[in-house]
Amino acid sequence: xxxxxxxxxIFPYVALFTATIVTIYRSIYRPFSISSxxxxxxERRWLYWGSISFHWGVTIILAGHLTxxxxxQSILLWNQAPLRxxxxxxxxxxxxxxxxxxxxxxxxxxxxxxxxxxxSTPMDFVVLVLTLVSMVTGIIISSYYRWGSTWFTGxxxxxxxxxxxxxxxxxxxxxxxxxxxxHVFNFYLMAMAFAFSxxxxxxxxxxxxxxxxxQIVIALRxxxxxxx
Amino acid sequence: xxxxxxAQRLLLLGLIAFLLAGTATLAQAxxxxxxxxxxxxxxxxxxxxxxxxxxxxxxxxxxxxxxxxRDTAWLTAWIKEPxxxxxxxxxxxxxxxxxYNNIPMSNQGLSDAEVADLxxxxxxxxxxxxxxxxxxxxxxxxxxxxxxxxxxxxxSDYGEKLFTGEAPLLNGGTPCMACHSIEGVGLIGGGTLGPxxxxxxxxxxxxxLAATLGTLPFPxxxxxxxxxxxxxxxxxxxxxxxxxxxxxxxxxxxxxLALALGAGSAFSLACLLGMFFFWPRQRMSLAQRLRKNGxx
Numbered sequence: 001x002x003x004x005x006x007x008x009x010i011f012p013y014v015a016l017f018t019a020t021i022v023t024i025y026r027s028i029y030r031p032f033s034i035s036s037x038x039x040x041x042x043e044r045r046w047l048y049w050g051s052i053s054f055h056w057g058v059t060i061i062l063a064g065h066l067t068x069x070x071x072x073q074s075i076l077l078w079n080q081a082p083l084r085x086x087x088x089x090x091x092x093x094x095x096x097x098x099x100x101x102x103x104x105x106x107x108x109x110x111x112x113x114x115x116x117x118x119x120s121t122p123m124d125f126v127v128l129v130l131t132l133v134s135m136v137t138g139i140i141i142s143s144y145y146r147w148g149s150t151w152f153t154g155x156x157x158x159x160x161x162x163x164x165x166x167x168x169x170x171x172x173x174x175x176x177x178x179x180x181x182x183h184v185f186n187f188y189l190m191a192m193a194f195a196f197s198x199x200x201x202x203x204x205x206x207x208x209x210x211x212x213x214x215q216i217v218i219a220l221r222x223x224x225x226x227x228x
Numbered sequence: 229x230x231x232x233x234x235a236q237r238l239l240l241l242g243l244i245a246f247l248l249a250g251t252a253t254l255a256q257a258x259x260x261x262x263x264x265x266x267x268x269x270x271x272x273x274x275x276x277x278x279x280x281x282x283x284x285x286x287x288x289x290x291x292x293x294x295x296x297x298r299d300t301a302w303l304t305a306w307i308k309e310p311x312x313x314x315x316x317x318x319x320x321x322x323x324x325x326x327x328y329n330n331i332p333m334s335n336q337g338l339s340d341a342e343v344a345d346l347x348x349x350x351x352x353x354x355x356x357x358x359x360x361x362x363x364x365x366x367x368x369x370x371x372x373x374x375x376x377x378x379x380x381x382x383x384s385d386y387g388e389k390l391f392t393g394e395a396p397l398l399n400g401g402t403p404c405m406a407c408h409s410i411e412g413v414g415l416i417g418g419g420t421l422g423p424x425x426x427x428x429x430x431x432x433x434x435x436x437l438a439a440t441l442g443t444l445p446f447p448x449x450x451x452x453x454x455x456x457x458x459x460x461x462x463x464x465x466x467x468x469x470x471x472x473x474x475x476x477x478x479x480x481x482x483x484x485l486a487l488a489l490g491a492g493s494a495f496s497l498a499c500l501l502g503m504f505f506f507w508p509r510q511r512m513s514l515a516q517r518l519r520k521n522g523x524x
Contacts, residue, residue: 094495154402172451
């Protein structure tokens with residue numbers, strides 16, 4: 001057995017299995033721990049610039065990856081004209097840079113704002129670093145190893161399906177550049193961390209919060225009499 | 229995490245068992261003895277696009293008598309990991325590279341057993357055994373497909389459509405432009421995962437390119453095209469297109485990278501600017517409003 005098989009054909013199952021089982025376990029036995037623990041009350045300004053950029057960028061990019069996995073023909077049809085291909089790719093690179101800037105802000109905020117650092121757990125930093133690796137490698141791949149939206153359908157759509165249908169075939173990944181392998185392996189690391197960190201909030205249910213009116217988080221505390 | 233509960237311990241144990249079971253199923257059987265017949269099959273599948281045995285040069289040298297020209301250790305290292313031998317500055321490899329238009333032999337990802345089988349095949353061709361019952365099968369005919377393509381008069385316009393993906397490849401292969409660029413096709417070029425193909429025609433030569441298009445013997449391409457090869461007419465059209473593209477100037481790869489990154493950065497800047505308009509709509513917290521009104 002070689003490293004390629006170990007990392008891209010066996011480790012995926014370990015990671016995805018862990019993510020699934022522990023998430024189910026956690027949602028049954030620790031239901032109130034399924035949260036991303038808002039820190040909006042502690043710091044609001046940097047959170048706005050970091051969190052909005054990061055979440056919008058990363059959600060759309062994730063949706064793009066899922067489209068390429070489940071509806072690859074739609075991507076190929078769109079990419080038939082070079083101009084449309086460029087539009088898709090540049091949008092992807094742009095969203096990636098936007099999300100990464102947001103992520104840097106969030107990391108900087110977590111390190112430098114005392115109130116945020118006080119409530120941070122080591123796992124929060126693990127999640128931040130894993131996400132950052134994922135996005136920086138993603139930007140490098142999409143710009144230096146163009147055009148990923150098309151070659152994904154040739155190399156990664158069959159690979160992901162081979163994993164999902166329990167007939168893992170990691171051979172097509174062997175000759176790829178290191179950065180692409182790192183991007184994929186980092187995803188499995190994130191899957192591994194998923195159930196043990198705030199990442200579980202991605203699949204939070206019920207999903208009613210998507211449609212209900214937004215809530216304003218307000219802290220109430222006694223008037224300070226000794227304030228200057 | 230706090231102290232492990234019995235359920236968590238069980239889960240951990242289950243995970244380890246799962247990993248071990250997976251490892252056991254995927255562990256390979258011990259390699260068998262070198263097998264010339266299998267070596268011949270490997271040769272046809274992986275080497276024949278660029279090499280012949282006794283039928284002259286293609287992209288790479290004719291391999292007749294290779295086992296007498298080079299020693300086994302060198303051949304094994306070269307076939308297994310040509311890029312490492314080249315990187316180490318091996319004099320034979322360096323000379324061969326210069327002699328064959330600077331097209332390095334690509335790593336075919338062969339296992340040790342496959343390399344041993346190939347060497348057994350080469351040896352059997354170079355020194356046929358005395359026993360007539362063990363004579364090897366006739367030499368492979370790698371040029372039959374290529375000859376057909378060369379005889380066809382490909383349509384370079386249709387070849388360009390195949391390249392960009394405007395016309396899908398019949399067997400479902402990924403359009404060339406996903407990974408390759410040709411100067412003059414598209415505003416900011418084609419892909420850069422694979423090498424630039426503007427002057428592929430000069431680099432490989434007409435015959436060499438025709439032979440290569442049939443099998444596409446490059447490790448990354450094998451993952452896609454081994455199961456869904458180009459049809460004969462697609463190969464002919466692409467060959468005609470590559471012949472036309474050969475007249476283009478030097479590719480502008482760094483400029484294209486800068487344009488892609490620059491346009492992406494502009495897009496992200498626009499997103500950030502958009503956020504400015506939403507900032508005032510962020511409602512202040514009660515504490516902030518009280519502070520603002522001087523009541524706190």
